[in-house]
Amino acid sequence: MKLSLRRNRTDALPGVTGPVRLDRRTKNLTKRLRPGDIAVIDHADLDKVSAEALIDAKVSAVVNVAQSCTGSYPNLGPGIIADAGVPLVDNVGDEVFTALSEGDTARVDEGIVYRDSEPVGKGIVLDRARVDELMESAKEGLSTQLEAFTANTMEFLKRERELLLDGVGVPEVRTSFARRHALVVVRGYDYRQDLAILKSYIREYHPVLVGVDGGADALVEAGYTPDMIVGDMDSVSDETLKCGAELVVHAYRDGRAPGFARLEKLGLEGTPFPATGTSEDVAMLLADAKSAELIVAVGTHATLVEFLDKGRSGMASTFLTRLRLGPKLIDAKGVSRLHHTRIRMWQLLLLLAAGLLAIAVSIAATPAGQEWLDVLQARWDDFTYWIQETL
Incomplete structure (x- = not known):
């Protein structure tokens, strides 16, 4: 998708003009965005999933008060926005959140953000050439990130060794996984394409459909009804939560589970699963502990850059979960290559x-x-x- 720079029809001023939408959390902001909006975010090291969500919302410009690439690792988000032709103004400064309000009309031109005719912030425009420079420099920071990854892995293993090694702490659930495949869907990398290529697989094998937070909405959008929803319950729609799926709430190790507050408002019940890892890892460990024959992952993280894109706090659990599951875990793209419904002569x-x-x-x-x-x-x-x- 290519977006050309729009001019204000009233005063013919150059640049991009549109309504402002602001939020410190990008995933919350993308739910409110409309085509033509100017998205104001506070997102250091903009990741691929967030960038794709901004592009899907058809924003006219993205203004980041933080650094879209800090140099820690070659994150994928800035390049996606640059390739889509959407102006990305980087490192504008936190004062923009004070100067602008939700719904204000703003204009972005050559790295300067205007409210009416008054400049309220200035940053650097990240075009493709500038993004390539930043990515090349960021590769030098990978060694430092690997050291942090190693330390986090050891710390996570100490805290969750009983869960990882023996399945201790996995709750009882009514959904049966025994002798069945489990399809774990995360609204992450290429999830739409993955679900599309798995149609024949889902039709023939009838796997247990597990949606991880927004992954449950992804299943519904693809025409399926999830059997189970696992997560913090913060990024899945009310309609999907009410679809009849079993709800497993990812809780902190001390028992706190903010997701239950939302379920109570909706009159729904859920089962807590206290664990330190991420929700997608919790879903996979649950399926494994309940004797799923095979776990097929959609939209999850697989490469080093994808682990880093998730954030260092989540890297260790993701890596160790994959070691724990071993050959039982298959990426959706691998299934599509192995499973073909062919009619022979x-x-x-x-x-x-x-x-x-x-x-x-x-x-x-x-x-x-x-x-x-x-x-x-x-x-x-x-x-x-x-x-x-x-x-």
Whole structure:
């Protein structure tokens, strides 16, 4: 999608003009955005999922009060926005959140943010060339991030070794996973494409459908009803929560579970699952502990950059969960490569033969069919007699 710079029709001023939407949490902001809005965010190291959500909302510009790439690692978000042709003004400063209010009309031009004719903030425009420079520099920070990753991994293993090694702490649930596949859907990397290519797999295997927070909405959008919803319950719609799926609330280790407050307002019940890891890891560990034969992951994190995009606090649990599950865990793209519904030539020939046989039986079993057979027999006799006379 390419968005061209729009000009204000009233005063013909250059740049991009539109209503302002602000939020410190990008995932909350994307729920309120409308096409043409100017999104004001506070998002250091803008990740891929958040960038794609902003693009999907068809914003006219993105203003980040923080650094979209701090240099810690080569994060993917800025490049996605730059490739979409959406102006990204970086490192504008926190005062923009004070100077602008929700719904104000603002203008963005050459890195300057205006309210009416007054400049309220200035940043750096990140075009593709500038993003490439930042990504190249950020690669140098990977060694530091790997050191932090190692330390976090050891700390997480100390806290959650009983859960990871023995499944201690996994709650009892009514959904049966035994001898079934589990499809765990996260509204993350390429989740729409993954769900689309898994249609035949879902139809044939009928896996347990597990939505992780917004992943439950993704299942509903794709035409499915989740069997279970796991997470903090902060980024899934009320309608999906009421779909009848079993609800498992990801809680802190001390038992606190903010997600229950929302369920109580909706008159719903849920089962707590105290764990330090992320909600997607909790969902996978639950499916594994309940004897799922195979766990297929949609929209989850797999590469080093994707782990980093999630944030260091979540990296350790994600990495160790994958080590724990081993060959039982398969990425959706791998399933699509292995699982194909193909019609082979011998199957077509068998179907054709069965059809011809059915027609022959139908003809032979009816008076009209007998008459046709007599006529065909007479014609065949005439043909063979003609051949014999000719020879």
